[in-house]
Amino acid sequence: MDVSPRLLVVRRGQEEESFHRGRAVVATATGETVVAIGDAEAPVFPRSAIKPMQAIPLVASGAAETFGLTDAEIALACGSHVGSPLHVATAQSILKKIDLSCDALGCGVHWPLDSGQTRALAARGEEPTVLHNNCSGKHSGFLAVGAVRGLDIAGYTKASHPIMREVTNAISLLTGATLDEAQACVDGCAIPAFSMPLVSVATGFARLGTGEGLSPVFASSVARIRSAIVKNPVMLSGEGRFDTCVTAGCSGEVFVKSGAEGVIAASIPALGYGLVVKIDDGAHRAATAVMAELLLYVLQKHSLVSTKAREMLKGYACFQLKNWNGTNVGSAQPILFDGP
């Protein structure tokens, strides 16, 4: 098998302590590869990075319109939120509009992704509910599709359920990947998880950014999703988190979505580019640094980055490691184009 290149080096003082290998692709809506670092064709599970694709049926089915979902609610359906009171309330609001309780959600319960939110919840003497699950917005969106279609929602997380078939079909149309329902694996939130070539994820994010190659309904649906996300970046993740800060900090030029196991995808609509990073070992710290460096490279090349956005991205790409006393003890640096 191909050995992926080293993409991030972590140093203690000036000495190398750890490093991460991985792959990255920038592609257009037609699947043309603009940048390929490592094997662009080898498979990846995009996981939650493709939530904006999984939210397409919510808009395309007319559910968002029928139930009067706000942009914030649509953005939450595209997000992996950190379980703040705002996120929980937004998921609840979607469910209220479709006349369901949170008992209908099949994503399971976990403590908030954000440690500060977890401590705040514990300090209030509360336990997490299914609404704190980072996927509660996405699942509420699925149930809205079921509601507008008049479907029985029992077993809605199964690959063979009509809601999931609609979701899988959207992913397939966006990415161009053939997805075999019978071969579906299971994601963290119980819905089908499919692997696909890395370049397909980038292609899908190019299409999310432009609508190119999509039907009129899908093209207008991705436009609504894009607009909802860039107006509500906090719904993608949460205050201070990578997806939220990069999407907010790039002033609508970019939107970014992370998934588990070291995957992050992004779209630059003005260029018609989709971007994706997969770290071999699944490390999020490396995926964020590498995606920031890749965005910097592409945006600078096309003069699409403000001074402020450039500094923000640089801060994610190269960063100091501090110890508990706040002393600098090392650094992390991406090596996308000229590394050993």
Next chain:
Amino acid sequence: MDVSPRLLVVRRGQEEESFHRGRAVVATATGETVVAIGDAEAPVFPRSAIKPMQAIPLVASGAAETFGLTDAEIALACGSHVGSPLHVATAQSILKKIDLSCDALGCGVHWPLDSGQTRALAARGEEPTVLHNNCSGKHSGFLAVGAVRGLDIAGYTKASHPIMREVTNAISLLTGATLDEAQACVDGCAIPAFSMPLVSVATGFARLGTGEGLSPVFASSVARIRSAIVKNPVMLSGEGRFDTCVTAGCSGEVFVKSGAEGVIAASIPALGYGLVVKIDDGAHRAATAVMAELLLYVLQKHSLVSTKAREMLKGYACFQLKNWNGTNVGSAQPILFDGP
């Protein structure tokens, strides 16, 4: 540079999702290499894995004896604890015996390593103190060395301070590595961090297990440390954690200590072996699985493992990945000796 072999594969369903590369060594007290997977000579920062070596001056200086430290307190000085009330009280007890308050500790403050302990602390409306720092026992031990030696403890975390010189000297004598104080990096808890060949860490753990090649004082000190650890494995880390469970589960045949960035070291005194694993990317999930597999291999070869210990180690080596609903969604499997 050499590419490290793949040591752990993480699958979703039957498909590969992520994998970890790394290196592992089993060596004797004379530095003879029994097993070498990947480059045994390339450097590693052993980080907290070598806390049992850093605790040697606490015993060798006579401080443990003078101040009447218990086995539990000595074990805590070798541990990276999870900040439970028991751990906090034990660190406090060391400080009380040397007539210092926790203000003397220079390791910094962080929320407990264990998320359950963090939530419990938050639920009590408390904030962490320096005693919750996973290194508070080790630092209390350092201060005990200063107390018995009558040293000024100001700046005790600096490489040039007499306490740290004594600690660095102990590491050097155990590992055989030449450690240049002027080249010291800084660890998470502010003390010096040195890199050394991976095999040196294994050699040091072989010596920790047998005392072979050490002065009489050091040999009796490591015997006391070994005894303290195997009687108090919970002080190494905490309930349910790898170091504690493996040390407890192997009935005194093994002790194990993890460090940051994917390092774990272990000792099998009866065989005179030291073991060490370094995962290239720093992932603890891979280090635990690979160390469990390596221990299984060595212990089984020498018929030193009970049925119960074997099952425990197998559970750490190969494990199911479950989602928030408790459904099996994948697995992780080490591939130490025959992997692709």
